[in-house]
Amino acid sequence: MDAIVQALLFWIASNSQHSVDNIKPPEIVFMSAAQITSEYYAAHRELIPDNGIDERIWALYDAETTSSGTIYLRVDEFKAREKVTTSTALRGTTFIQAPNSDNSLASMHQNTASNAQLLEDNPILTERLLHELVHHVQFQTGATKTYPCPAFGEKEAYLLGQRYFKQRHIEDPFPNRRFWAHVYSRC
Numbered sequence: 001m002d003a004i005v006q007a008l009l010f011w012i013a014s015n016s017q018h019s020v021d022n023i024k025p026p027e028i029v030f031m032s033a034a035q036i037t038s039e040y041y042a043a044h045r046e047l048i049p050d051n052g053i054d055e056r057i058w059a060l061y062d063a064e065t066t067s068s069g070t071i072y073l074r075v076d077e078f079k080a081r082e083k084v085t086t087s088t089a090l091r092g093t094t095f096i097q098a099p100n101s102d103n104s105l106a107s108m109h110q111n112t113a114s115n116a117q118l119l120e121d122n123p124i125l126t127e128r129l130l131h132e133l134v135h136h137v138q139f140q141t142g143a144t145k146t147y148p149c150p151a152f153g154e155k156e157a158y159l160l161g162q163r164y165f166k167q168r169h170i171e172d173p174f175p176n177r178r179f180w181a182h183v184y185s186r187c
């Protein structure tokens, strides 16, 4: 994990005005859809959807819970896909373990080698981590203090994501990204 985070921090430094020389890597926590929904609505539990999942939440950054910040990444969809591939190869049939079972949650936290592999294999997931790392760098360098509002940093985070996909020759899964980057960063 550390190597991936370090590589992404260097990527941010060479594709933006930010220096990452004094940036402490954040803690990365891998979560199911239900867990990340619960984290997002921690202060407003009455707003959690009835099924416990807000499908729009893929990743979160919390600058202040720990001294070096925390990034939450939703990984269950990638885990499920991996299981399908493995079981198909082995048995010729498809079996998906329920992503919210206790076993799979425990392995999400403990199996960091496999989480690193998940990031290696899934650039879409890696770009979500990159997006939150941009916010981490914006916060730790003090750039956010100069922003007219907290949303301002979204523009840079979304546009760097676009550049990341372009450099890796991967089709951007986010249509009209420039438009939304503008909308999301409006103060």
Ligand SMILES: [Zn+2]
Residues within 6 Å of the ligand: 131, 135, 154, 157
């Ligand atoms: Zn963002």
